[in-house]
Amino acid sequence: MRYCLTAFLVLVGVLSIIHPSFAQSGKTKQLLQKESRTFTKLENRQEKLATKEAALKERLAEFKDKKKATKILRVSANLSHINKQRIANFTLLLGQMDSIIKRLQTYVSSASASGKDVSTAQQAITAAETALTNAKTAVEIQSLKDYTITVTDEEKVIEEAKEARDKLKSDLETTHESIKQARTAVVEAIKTTLRTIKNIPETKAATESGGINGQ
Helix, strand or coil, rough: CCCCCCHHHHHHHHHHHHCCCCCCCCCHHHHHHHHHHHHHHHHCCCCCCHHHHHHHHHHHCCCCCCCHHHHHHHHHHHHHHHHHHHHHHHHHHHHHHHHHHHHHHHHHHHHHHHEEEEHHHHHHHHHHHHHHHHHHHHHHHHHCCCCCCCCCCCEEEEHHHHHHHHHHHHHHHHHHHHHHHHHHHHHHHHHHHHHHHHCCHHHHHHHHHHCCCCC
């Protein structure tokens, strides 16, 4: 799964032209509290993961086929690595989208203060914020999942490894879908704002959105 990060940077440039100031959050305390809770969850996950990894190594040490044991240990570690890597990518993309929406909100608030009708644009921004919140929740849930292979029998371990791999693939696809929904909502918010407040035609607004819909 790859994402058009360059397109988001283009969008940042477009929005900077519309309104150069960066939107600062007025909920610093709440954000810090949320970060603290997330950190605690991650700490607990790391402890549980270490316990499961130790149990896996202990179980694999009993295998007669040492090559198979080494392979399973490597596969299990790789599944965890893939999940962490995807979470990092998802988080980066969400951070960029969040920054774009904040800048867009600053511009719309300024336009409203100057007497312009921003109701349509505001609805689109609110929808994008909701989609982003849902995507962030999905990513947080995914980050707490564990794909350490559970071994019940040496003869069945290859099948058990495949089950863990398939579960990771399915979970990541589900999380990716929430990212795509957020992405679509952000694009719509940008196009709606450009069309209703800047009076930019639909086709031009789509062009100035930087091709964000591309995968």
